Amino acid sequence: MRHRFWETQPVGQFKDTGDTSLTEGPIEPPAPLSAVKPEPYNLPALYEWTTCDMDDEQTCAEVYNLLTNNYVEDDENMFRFNYTKEFLQWALRPPGYFKAWHIGVRVKATKKLVAFITGVPARIRVRDEVVRMAEVNFLCVHKKLRSKRLAPVMIKEVTRRVHLENIWQAAYTAGVVLPTPFTTCRYWHRSLNPKKLIDVGFSQLGARMTMNRTIRLYKLPGSTATPGLRKMELRDVPAVTRLLREYLSQFVVAPDLDENDVEHWLLPLENVVESYVVESPETHEVTDFFSFYSLPSSILGNQNYSVLKAAYSYYNVAKTTPLLQLMNDALIVAKQKDYDVFNALDVMHNETFLKELKFGPGDGQLHYYLYNYRVRNALRPSELGLVLL
Ligand code: NHW
Ligand code: MG
Numbered sequence: 146m147r148h149r150f151w152e153t154q155p156v157g158q159f160k161d162t163g164d165t166s167l168t169e170g171p172i173e174p175p176a177p178l179s180a181v182k183p184e185p186y187n188l189p190a191l192y193e194w195t196t197c198d199m200d201d202e203q204t205c206a207e208v209y210n211l212l213t214n215n216y217v218e219d220d221e222n223m224f225r226f227n228y229t230k231e232f233l234q235w236a237l238r239p240p241g242y243f244k245a246w247h248i249g250v251r252v253k254a255t256k257k258l259v260a261f262i263t264g265v266p267a268r269i270r271v272r273d274e275v276v277r278m279a280e281v282n283f284l285c286v287h288k289k290l291r292s293k294r295l296a297p298v299m300i301k302e303v304t305r306r307v308h309l310e311n312i313w314q315a316a317y318t319a320g321v322v323l324p325t326p327f328t329t330c331r332y333w334h335r336s337l338n339p340k341k342l343i344d345v346g347f348s349q350l351g352a353r354m355t356m357n358r359t360i361r362l363y364k365l366p367g368s369t370a371t372p373g374l375r376k377m378e379l380r381d382v383p384a385v386t387r388l389l390r391e392y393l394s395q396f397v398v399a400p401d402l403d404e405n406d407v408e409h410w411l412l413p414l415e416n417v418v419e420s421y422v423v424e425s426p427e428t429h430e431v432t433d434f435f436s437f438y439s440l441p442s443s444i445l446g447n448q449n450y451s452v453l454k455a456a457y458s459y460y461n462v463a464k465t466t467p468l469l470q471l472m473n474d475a476l477i478v479a480k481q482k483d484y485d486v487f488n489a490l491d492v493m494h495n496e497t498f499l500k501e502l503k504f505g506p507g508d509g510q511l512h513y514y515l516y517n518y519r520v521r522n523a524l525r526p527s528e529l530g531l532v533l534l
Pocket of ligand 2: 286290291292293294295296
C-alpha cells in the first residue's frame with residue numbers, strides 16, 4: 146500500500162519495520178520556533194479555517210452535528226459514534242488545553258462547518274521518557290467532501306499549531322492501518338441488554354441459543370459485591386492519583402497523570418465519565434477503583450431504536466479487591482445506569498477478566514500511533530497503559 150501523505154511524515158515507515166539500527170525516540174529533532182510556518186496551510190479556495198470555541202454552545206452544537214452525521218461508523222454502516230456535547234467539552238478542555246488546537250473548516254460562502262480535527266496536550270511516558278505530546282482526535286471530513294485530500298491538510302495544520310506550542314510529538318488511534326502502529330488492540334463487548342443488542346443487529350443469537358437462555362446468560366446481580374464501593378468524590382483525587390500512577394508505571398506506554406489530570410479525567414461527570422472507588426470499611430483507605438466513559442452510538446435505520454448506550458472501560462486499578470470482582474461490579478453499575486453494552490480493549494490487565502466476565506471479541510482493530518517518535522518493537526496490548534477517547 147502506498148501512502149502518498151504518510152510517507153512524507155516523521156512516523157515509522159513500513160520499510161523500516163525490523164531495522165534494528167534505528168533507535169527509539171524522536172525521528173526528527175525539534176526546530177526553532179522561528180522555523181515554524183507562521184500562517185495556516187492553504188485550503189481549497191471555497192473553504193476557510195476556523196478555531197472552534199468549545200465554550201460556545203452554538204459552536205459546540207455545530208461540531209456535535211458534524212460528528213453525529215459524519216464521524217466513525219462500523220464496517221457494515223449500522224452504527225455511528227454519537228459523542229455528546231458534554232462529552233466533547235470534557236474531552237477537549239483538559240488542564241492546559243489550547244483553543245487553537247480545536248480546528249474546523251467552513252464553507253466560505255455559507256459558513257457551514259464541514260471538517261474538524263483536534264489536539265489536547267498530554268504527557269505520555271514511553272519506557273523511561275516522559276514526552277509532551279498532543280493527543281489528536283475527532284478528525285472528520287463531511288461525507289460529501291471525502292477523498293479530496295483534505296485530511297492531510299487538516300493533519301498538517303494541527304501539526305503546525307502543536308509545533309507553535311513547542312510540542313513535537315503526538316499520540317492517536319485509528320481503525321485503519323497507517324504507517325506504523327506501535328500496538329494493535331481489539332475491542333471486547335459485554336452484553337448488558339442482549340435483547341436490544343440482538344434486535345438492532347449489534348450481536349447475533351448464538352447457535353442453539355434461545356432469547357431466554359441468552360438473557361439468563363448475561364443476567365447480573367441486582368447489587369454490587371464489594372464492601373465500601375462508592376462513587377468517586379473530589380476528596381479521593383490524591384488517593385486515586387497515587388493508585389493510578391503506581392499502576393501505570395508497569396506499562397511501556399502510559400500517560401503521566403498528576404492530580405489536576407485525575408480530577409479532570411476521572412471525577413464523575415454525569416453521562417460522560419463514571420468512577421467508583423473502594424473505600425476500606427476498616428481503614429477508610431481507598432484501595433481500588435474502576436472507571437468507564439459514556440459513548441453512545443446512533444443506530445442507523447432501525448424502526449425501534451435510535452441510540453445504543455455504550456460504556457467504555459477507562460482506567461481500573463485493583464490493589465486489594467480482585468480485578469474480576471471489581472470489573473463485575475463495574476458491569477453491575479453500568480447495567481443499573483441502563484447501558485446496553487460494556488466495551489473494553491485488551492490493554493493493561495484487561496485480558497485477565499474479559500473471557501471470564503463473558504465479553505466477546507469484536508471485529509475490527511484499534512491501532513495506536515505516535516507521531517515523530519519511534520518505538521523500537523511493537524508492543525503487546527497488555528504492555529499498553531493508554532486509553533484514548
Ligand atoms: S480515527 C477517526 C478518523 N475519522 C473517521 O474515521 C471519521 C469518518 N471518516 C472521515 O471523516 C481517530 C474521513 O474519511 C477522514 C479521511 C477525515 C478520516 N488518521 O482527505 P482524504 C482520529 O481522529 C489518510 C490518519 O482524501 P478522506 C485520529 C489516508 O491514509 N490519517 O481522505 C486522527 C490518506 O493518506 P495516505 C488518515 O477519507 C489522527 C489521506 O488521509 C485517517 O476524505 C490524525 C486521505 O485523505 C486517519 N483516521 O478523509 C493524524 N484516515 O498517506 C494525527 C485517512 O494513505 C497525526 N487518513 O495517502 C499527528 C498530528 C499532530 C502532530 C504534532 C507534533
Ligand atoms: Mg477529502
